[in-house]
Amino acid sequence: MTSFEEPAITRQGVDEAILSCEGLTKAFGGVNAVNGATFDVPRGKITALIGPNGAGKTTVVNILSGAMKSDSGSMRLGSTDITNWERYKIARLGLMRTFQLSRELSGLTVLENLLAAPKVQAGESLFNIFFRPRLLKREERQNIERATEILRTYGLYDLRDNRARELSGGQKKLLEISRGVMASPSLFLLDEPMAGVNPALIERIGGYILDMKAQGVTVLMIEHNLNIVEKICDNVIVLAEGRTLATGRLSDLRNNPEVVQAYLGEVINAGTGH
Amino acid sequence: MSAFWYYVFTLVFFLFDYFILAMGLNIQYGETGILNFAYIAFVALGAYVTGAVSMPNSVGTGQQYIFGWGIPFPFNLIMGGVAAMVLAFVVALITLRRLRTDYLAMVLISLSLVFYDIVNNYVRLFNGADGLYNVPEPMSGVFHLTLNAFVPFFALVTGAVALILWGVMSRITRSPLGRTFRAIRDDPDVAAALGKGVFRYQLTSMLIGSFYAGVGGGLLIQFGGSFNPTAWLPGETFVVFAVIIVGGVGNNVGLLMGALLVETLLIHLPAFLPNIPGHPGLIEYIDTMVVGVVLMLMLWFRPQGVVPERLRRFPQPAGELANRDGHSVAPPEQSHYVAAITTDDSEPKDAQ
Ligand SMILES: Nc1ncnc2c1ncn2[C@@H]1O[C@H](COP(=O)(O)OP(=O)(O)O)[C@@H](O)[C@H]1O
Numbered sequence: 001m002t003s004f005e006e007p008a009i010t011r012q013g014v015d016e017a018i019l020s021c022e023g024l025t026k027a028f029g030g031v032n033a034v035n036g037a038t039f040d041v042p043r044g045k046i047t048a049l050i051g052p053n054g055a056g057k058t059t060v061v062n063i064l065s066g067a068m069k070s071d072s073g074s075m076r077l078g079s080t081d082i083t084n085w086e087r088y089k090i091a092r093l094g095l096m097r098t099f100q101l102s103r104e105l106s107g108l109t110v111l112e113n114l115l116a117a118p119k120v121q122a123g124e125s126l127f128n129i130f131f132r133p134r135l136l137k138r139e140e141r142q143n144i145e146r147a148t149e150i151l152r153t154y155g156l157y158d159l160r161d162n163r164a165r166e167l168s169g170g171q172k173k174l175l176e177i178s179r180g181v182m183a184s185p186s187l188f189l190l191d192e193p194m195a196g197v198n199p200a201l202i203e204r205i206g207g208y209i210l211d212m213k214a215q216g217v218t219v220l221m222i223e224h225n226l227n228i229v230e231k232i233c234d235n236v237i238v239l240a241e242g243r244t245l246a247t248g249r250l251s252d253l254r255n256n257p258e259v260v261q262a263y264l265g266e267v268i269n270a271g272t273g274h
Numbered sequence: 275m276s277a278f279w280y281y282v283f284t285l286v287f288f289l290f291d292y293f294i295l296a297m298g299l300n301i302q303y304g305e306t307g308i309l310n311f312a313y314i315a316f317v318a319l320g321a322y323v324t325g326a327v328s329m330p331n332s333v334g335t336g337q338q339y340i341f342g343w344g345i346p347f348p349f350n351l352i353m354g355g356v357a358a359m360v361l362a363f364v365v366a367l368i369t370l371r372r373l374r375t376d377y378l379a380m381v382l383i384s385l386s387l388v389f390y391d392i393v394n395n396y397v398r399l400f401n402g403a404d405g406l407y408n409v410p411e412p413m414s415g416v417f418h419l420t421l422n423a424f425v426p427f428f429a430l431v432t433g434a435v436a437l438i439l440w441g442v443m444s445r446i447t448r449s450p451l452g453r454t455f456r457a458i459r460d461d462p463d464v465a466a467a468l469g470k471g472v473f474r475y476q477l478t479s480m481l482i483g484s485f486y487a488g489v490g491g492g493l494l495i496q497f498g499g500s501f502n503p504t505a506w507l508p509g510e511t512f513v514v515f516a517v518i519i520v521g522g523v524g525n526n527v528g529l530l531m532g533a534l535l536v537e538t539l540l541i542h543l544p545a546f547l548p549n550i551p552g553h554p555g556l557i558e559y560i561d562t563m564v565v566g567v568v569l570m571l572m573l574w575f576r577p578q579g580v581v582p583e584r585l586r587r588f589p590q591p592a593g594e595l596a597n598r599d600g601h602s603v604a605p606p607e608q609s610h611y612v613a614a615i616t617t618d619d620s621e622p623k624d625a626q
């Protein structure tokens with residue numbers, strides 16, 4: 001665990017973007033789920049992706065991670081154009097994601113869920129299995145050590161030999177996040193990591209996300225709870241009807257009438273009209 | 275040798291051979307989640323190729339077949355396995371990339387029917403509906419065995435092959451590769467999100483499993499000396515599925531149990547029972563029904579099989595031992611940040 005740091009103030013336009021996408025669109029039948037989303041994710045920061053239900057947030061994450069192909073638009077990860085890349089290749093560049101409804105590898109144990117995560121393993125090659133057993137043993141030992149450490153941090157250590165399907169909802173959320181961490185991402189996309197979990201766990205997950213940042217991981221998280229966004233996110237991207245409505249710090253966005261109407265206004269019904 | 279031992283070793287042969295077949299289907303379906311409903315086609319191709327490469331040139335034999343190279347055992351067997359792999363490669367390229375599991379299963383069933391018709395009707399390939407016969411007895415030049423001695427001999431040879439293939443398979447399923455297969459079985463989207471090239475691994479699994487299918491088929495034709503389309507009706511695939519489901523998907527020991535229970539006890543043993551007077555062939559029909567009923571009962575009451583998939587535990591790193599003070603129940607390490615976050619339960623979306 002690293003030491004405490006105040007979230008740095010975002011200097012818009014100065015930060016280097018780890019991810020930038022431009023004009024992403026995706027239609028399902030007649031529904032334009034994503035309709036020209038354009039934004040940058042600054043490196044080393046925690047960025048929130050907010051917007052009303054159905055705004056297209058999950059679809060954006062699906063596109064960025066390669067799970068879906070966009071109809072048009074482009075995206076770059078670091079200096080690499082990853083538009084239309086296959087999802088596993090994007091993952092190998094260091095982009096990990098979680099799913100809105102947690103998806104565990106149900107028949108594998110908790111520990112195996114983490115052991116499966118490192119992107120490329122020598123032990124996944126038939127040649128190595130039969131001709132380089134020592135290399136395999138060493139790699140596996142290192143992975144087990146690291147996985148054990150992560151499981152301890154996430155409070156899942158005692159469940160390590162349980163099949164993942166036996167876990168509770170909250171534990172599955174933790175498992176999914178820790179599995180992503182095990183893969184050493186440079187950019188981690190979290191789709192509502194705190195949805196449906198109890199307040200104590202929300203706090204813990206918030207802490208883990210800040211820890212990731214301290215360790216140099218860039219985080220883009222979809223989150224509805226603006227309290228949390230306020231506390232841990234450096235930067236906010238507002239999505240509405242598949243379009244980027246605004247980006248910036250939450251405190252600034254609260255004064256943006258368009259944002260208030262599209263999203264915040266959903267709750268307080270305070271809009272200024274177009 | 276008495277007829278009794280002849281029967282016993284026939285059963286032993288089928289036990290080992292179906293163990294091999296079950297291992298092949300298990301790595302595809304049990305480990306990787308590929309619902310290969312065309313499995314028996316790979317077995318058949320292995321059988322035909324094993325036979326056809328070991329037979330002499332077809333001219334003057336009264337049969338029509340390709341190859342005819344006089345390749346001796348066990349090299350012909352390996353070629354049978356490789357032929358099944360080649361078919362798997364082609365089938366995987368056509369089907370695996372695009373299709374979801376359920377569609378894949380349907381396409382594979384159709385492919386196996388097509389393959390069946392081709393072999394049955396295109397006589398020049400493997401002698402059509404008559405199939406191959408007079409396949410040279412394996413190692414006959416070395417051992418000069420009578421038919422009665424050949425049966426136990428070949429049952430043991432098959433046992434030895436099964437043992438080797440078991441060793442190889444355990445090594446694969448216990449490795450990180452096996453773990454990646456199971457990750458893909460459980461959720462291919464998650465596996466891909468973790469950077470696993472799903473297609474490549476499914477292809478690998480298909481190839482390994484098909485080699486087992488081909489070798490198992492090759493042993494069949496070497497045991498009986500003949501092989502024709504009645505031996506591999508497309509429904510036979512489901513017998514192998516019954517073996518792995520009854521025995522226990524994802525567990526090699528379970529597969530041996532499944533082969534014993536389904537293939538040996540249910541399918542082959544009743545064939546040696548005396549006919550029910552006045553109802554010849556009745557036992558055979560009841561037999562198939564019994565397999566179906568057993569399969570349903572298993573799926574209903576014990577879907578994990580007789581011997582369920584093993585829980586894979588790992589030795590813990592050395593540091594763990596030092597910590598073993600009765601509460602390895604490590605409380606989650608406190609994050610330095612947790613204190614910085616407060617949760618008031620006010621409406622999350624409140625603004626201003
Ligand atoms: N796979 C899909 N097929 C059809 N429509 C979809 C699919 N995924 C999302 N949608 C639609 O796209 C819109 C955006 O969905 P989504 O990205 O899940 O929104 P959010 O995550 O912001 O709540 C919604 O109208 C949703 O119904």
Ligand SMILES: [Mg+2]
Pocket residue numbers: 057058059100
């Ligand atoms: Mg969503």
